[in-house]
Amino acid sequence: MEHSVINVLFVGNNFARIMQGLWTSVWISVDSLAAGLVLGTLLGILRTLPSKPLRFILRLYLEFFRIVPTIVLLYLVYYILPRSFNISWPASWMAILAFALWVAAEFSDIVRGAIESVPVTQKESGLALGLSKTQLFRYVLLPQAVQLELPATINLATRVIKTTSLLMMISIMDVIAIGQQIIEANNQKYPTAVFWIYGLIFILYFIIDYPLSLWSKKLAAKENR
């Protein structure tokens, strides 16, 4: 049995390819998180402004991304968008686009909630000092909101990382897709390959996501104290 582990995981460049796939998943996550957090912060701030039509549109945007399953989103950007708009970006860019728009939607809600939960007396004491609305946001509300939103943000990050496992559906060579290839290549000789490969992928995802999850739990506990 150990024989099959070694043969499947470490023969040739299998292990290196899996790591390569993992790397693809990670950088797609990181890029879409980075872009999504920036856009989401902006949208979140806009959602605290008094304009009703603006808030309605942004709310619609959020609900759309909440309701539509991520896999549908990926198909949308990969199959439909390029055809209808004549865009020919690489699949990984399209994936980042889809993920970033999703992250922005979710994060805008986190930001809005956090800004609104800063006590109103903080706003008033800032205004009473003569701060402008922008200065109030920049120096008082946003920094406090960031602390409040940290646990939910980390949570969102773990969800994004997990969801990258769908990337193979739009033929991106992520860790799952490569695992699949290795399994297929070894199916005849080592029927147990599927366990070893998915076992390894499980451990890899766990190693990345678990510390994030712990961190978010710790922060949340600290806040409740």
Add this chain to the structure above:
Amino acid sequence: MTEEILRVENLNKFYGDRHILHDINFTLHQGEVLTLLGPSGSGKSTLIRCLNGLEDFSSGAVYFKGEKIKPTDKNWQEIRQKIGMVFQSYDLFPNLTVMENILLAPTKVQKRAKDQVAQEAEGLLKDVGLEKYADSYPRELSGGQKQRIAIVRALIMHPEVMLLDEVTASLDPEMVRGILQIMTKLSKKHHMTMIIVTHEMGFAEQIADQVLFLEDGRILENTPGKAFFAQPKTERARDFLESMDF
């Protein structure tokens, strides 16, 4: 007569269709201390917040140094630099150190040079006995200490008038005296013009040049301080003083 700082003319305020402030009129001159007294819910906070635009009012006008304030956001933001305010709940910014709390408005709003303001801040912190706490965060301070910082944070803007709304109301008794002393010193030594809402009657008697007694959003009395405490004109004010054990 000294210069007029604030004048309120026929000010009315509604929340929905509830009439909260009725036809408020008064004038405050340079160096004067006006104390705003009255039972809870009489409209003291609402009135004081109308004076720096934290609340808008339904009709009437507020004049700052003889000039009518146009109640736009932009105007209020300008004028608030001249009207300092301290609240019952201190409201220091928890994400900033004591020194950063103090420096924020003078450097960002008034664009004053940071090292000069910092030097002035150190002086003010010394005055209130907190020079050692410049780098502490608000959560490390007691209520009384936070309130002293809040006063310093308002003073460093060089306001022409200070609005103080029950600034000792949430403090432990042993902390109250220190804050009252600071206000007394501000008045007697620095001739700061102030509007003070307080339930500390002994302090009010000692510091008030003018007393506005408010009930149900109406000014029942507008009397010089000594006269008010020696002999209130209205029955209601007499009852109020009695209920305050005074």
